[in-house]
Amino acid sequence: MDETVAEYIRRTVLKIPRDEIKSMLQKWGFLSEKQLQTINFHQIKENVSQDVVQLCEANSADIKQAAVLDIIYNHIYPNKRVWSVYQMNKTGEETEIFDLTDFKKKFKRQLQSALKNVTISFREYEDNAIWIRIAWGTPYKKPNQYKTSYVVYHSQTPYVFISASVLKSNLPLLCQALVLASNYHDIREMELRSHSLNSLKDIVFKRYSQNFQTYHPRPLQERNVAPESTDVRIIQENRNEKERIQRVNREVFGDGPQPKLEFAQYKLETMFKSDPKMDVLDKKEPFRCLVKFYSPHLLESLKALAPAGIADAPLSPLLTCIPQKARNYFKIREKKGLFPGSFVSP
Amino acid sequence: GRALAVPTDRGGLTSAFPLAGGSPGKMEEGKACSPDGVLAHLEMLEARAHEAAVKQEEVEQQEQKLARLKARVQELRVQRDELQAKVDLQEKGQLGKEGVVSNPVQPSARDVLEWKIKSIKATLQIFYLTGISGKLTKRGVCFCISTAYEGTYLDSYYLELLTKPEVRIHRHSVPIFIPLEQMAKNYLQTDIRSFLSVLSDHLNAYVGRRYQADQLQEHFSEQIEGTLQRNSLCNLLVFNYNVSKKSKSFPFNVRLLYGDLCCSLPTEVIVSCTPGSPTSLAETAAAHSDLFRRVALHKAFLSFSSAEEN
Numbered sequence: 001m002d003e004t005v006a007e008y009i010r011r012t013v014l015k016i017p018r019d020e021i022k023s024m025l026q027k028w029g030f031l032s033e034k035q036l037q038t039i040n041f042h043q044i045k046e047n048v049s050q051d052v053v054q055l056c057e058a059n060s061a062d063i064k065q066a067a068v069l070d071i072i073y074n075h076i077y078p079n080k081r082v083w084s085v086y087q088m089n090k091t092g093e094e095t096e097i098f099d100l101t102d103f104k105k106k107f108k109r110q111l112q113s114a115l116k117n118v119t120i121s122f123r124e125y126e127d128n129a130i131w132i133r134i135a136w137g138t139p140y141k142k143p144n145q146y147k148t149s150y151v152v153y154h155s156q157t158p159y160v161f162i163s164a165s166v167l168k169s170n171l172p173l174l175c176q177a178l179v180l181a182s183n184y185h186d187i188r189e190m191e192l193r194s195h196s197l198n199s200l201k202d203i204v205f206k207r208y209s210q211n212f213q214t215y216h217p218r219p220l221q222e223r224n225v226a227p228e229s230t231d232v233r234i235i236q237e238n239r240n241e242k243e244r245i246q247r248v249n250r251e252v253f254g255d256g257p258q259p260k261l262e263f264a265q266y267k268l269e270t271m272f273k274s275d276p277k278m279d280v281l282d283k284k285e286p287f288r289c290l291v292k293f294y295s296p297h298l299l300e301s302l303k304a305l306a307p308a309g310i311a312d313a314p315l316s317p318l319l320t321c322i323p324q325k326a327r328n329y330f331k332i333r334e335k336k337g338l339f340p341g342s343f344v345s346p
Numbered sequence: 347g348r349a350l351a352v353p354t355d356r357g358g359l360t361s362a363f364p365l366a367g368g369s370p371g372k373m374e375e376g377k378a379c380s381p382d383g384v385l386a387h388l389e390m391l392e393a394r395a396h397e398a399a400v401k402q403e404e405v406e407q408q409e410q411k412l413a414r415l416k417a418r419v420q421e422l423r424v425q426r427d428e429l430q431a432k433v434d435l436q437e438k439g440q441l442g443k444e445g446v447v448s449n450p451v452q453p454s455a456r457d458v459l460e461w462k463i464k465s466i467k468a469t470l471q472i473f474y475l476t477g478i479s480g481k482l483t484k485r486g487v488c489f490c491i492s493t494a495y496e497g498t499y500l501d502s503y504y505l506e507l508l509t510k511p512e513v514r515i516h517r518h519s520v521p522i523f524i525p526l527e528q529m530a531k532n533y534l535q536t537d538i539r540s541f542l543s544v545l546s547d548h549l550n551a552y553v554g555r556r557y558q559a560d561q562l563q564e565h566f567s568e569q570i571e572g573t574l575q576r577n578s579l580c581n582l583l584v585f586n587y588n589v590s591k592k593s594k595s596f597p598f599n600v601r602l603l604y605g606d607l608c609c610s611l612p613t614e615v616i617v618s619c620t621p622g623s624p625t626s627l628a629e630t631a632a633a634h635s636d637l638f639r640r641v642a643l644h645k646a647f648l649s650f651s652s653a654e655e656n
Contacts, residue, residue, distance in 0.1 A: 096579065098578070100577065128577060158522070206521075212488050212519070213481050213488045214479075215470045215474070
């Protein structure tokens with residue numbers, strides 16, 4: 001077994017949390033159950049990984065099998081990477097008959113014809129997701145297994161989720177291979193990025209909870225409502241307002257959990273509007289400003305703003321349109337009004 | 347393997363059992379030549395007779411059912427006439443002693459309200475069960491398309507439309523691989539009924555195909571060898587399977603293509619045998635190919651796995 005392969009397997013196993021190593025190796029299926037039983041998974045990870053490497057040596061593992069282990073790891077822990085969403089376009093109206101074997105063949109052929117030194121691995125999952133792992137090399141160097149790009153594609157959809165590596169220069173090649181293999185015409189990057197792959201899928205596949213008005217009531221989910229104080233002396237002064245806020249919030253955000261995004265970025269290209277008497281700027285040029293919201297769970301925190309009394313309900317549509325517009329990067333320009341110079345005092 | 351591509355426009359009633367009535371000349375030969383030929387001929391005649399008996403029984407059952415239903419219709423007509431007569435009597439003010447409550451109790455306002463609410467809920471439930479229901483919103487209308495396959499209710503999908511300045515889709519929960527934009531382009535502005543009908547057909551067919559594939563994986567996993575290759579729309583399934591749980595030596599490969607997205611049965615079926623299979627399996631493969639085109643996937647598996655057991 002190649003030394004580089006051994007080292008790669010060792011490092012991959014070290015990344016896995018100790019309690020998960022056995023189940024992940026079982027999913028991998030490269031080592032037999034008997035072989036797995038010979039490993040003591042309670043020792044320190046260094047030793048566990050050494051044992052695994054030795055067994056892989058016995059089975060003569062090559063880079064292809066090692067790559068599969070890497071895919072399995074990334075599939076279980078996708079949130080360690082940042083994912084961007086790309087959208088493909090096609091003009092034809094033919095019924096899509098997606099043939100997986102055909103797709104894989106075309107993708108591999110396209111990529112390998114342009115770049116010989118590249119490792120391509122596929123793995124399909126139950127939810128029709130195709131995971132592609134690409135390790136990039138150059139015309140003169142073997143593929144660098146530590147600089148990998150991941151692509152997740154659901155058949156017959158126009159969206160591709162890419163976690164690119166540091167080598168951005170290979171992106172056009174990757175995009176071209178995807179477009180050709182999936183029978184689309186072109187591809188563009190959307191303004192949507194996050195660590196949570198599943199949330200990105202929820203947003204573009206419209207799987208998140210949207211509150212649709214319907215006569216057929218769906219069962220309301222049990223919510224932990226703090227028991228109201230039964231003391232008659234305590235009166236809720238703002239009960240009406242509170243209820244209005246709850247209602248408006250539900251209309252906007254729906255009942256279910258929100259997709260998980262970590263940030264939203266607003267790039268302002270608008271003119272600074274000040275009291276004309278206090279003319280702050282000499283030159284009337286756009287005030288360049290970037291506003292970025294960070295949160296472990298941005299949409300849930302936006303949902304909690306109005307009930308917490310921090311913001312008025314309804315919230316600005318710039319914040320609430322994020323899942324529907326499927327973007328978290330915005331450019332805000334001047335509204336083209338009737339009087340462009342309206343900030344100047346009359 | 348030998349690929350047996352059976353053409354799609356094969357109409358008429360074809361049975362699942364291949365009739366060995368190919369060439370009469372062959373039968374003559376068998377009869378004249380050896381006792382084995384005679385036995386085979388007798389078997390074939392027996393099979394034919396059995397089939398004819400089964401068909402006869404079916405026809406008889408149908409006739410019985412029809413007679414029963416006709417009798418029921420008669421009964422209901424008599425009942426209706428009786429009730430109509432009673433209503434007429436009441437209207438004329440001639441109350442007889444039979445069948446009329448002597449002290450009709452005036453229903454309270456609360457009772458009436460409760461009855462109205464119950465009645466409206468039932469109507470809305472009926473609308474929902476028909477598969478397409480809607481509710482007017484402030485700026486348009488929100489449709490709910492609920493899908494079902496052979497008696498099992500499956501997912502519901504929502505579509506919110508705005509009506510001004512023109513009819514357009516505001517938001518929806520239709521899966522991305524359903525060609526919604528195309529349908530909207532073709533029908534939304536001109537004929538909303540057709541639009542909803544086409545969309546409902548697509549969604550129902552999709553959940554039907556998905557249901558069949560899921561049922562197959564759930565109940566017949568021992569017969570499937572390797573993975574079942576499918577895609578998001580469930581319109582192409584490729585897999586290997588064993589005809590029976592016992593003989594696993596010559597699995598079939600099947601490629602089911604559902605060319606019509608509004609249909610939950612395949613338009614093209616290719617069943618091929620592994621190389622080296624006995625020639626008798628070729629007939630079975632052809633029979634299966636035909637069966638898959640007519641019958642739901644999981645039901646087809648049920649029928650030939652139960653045929654095996656007999």
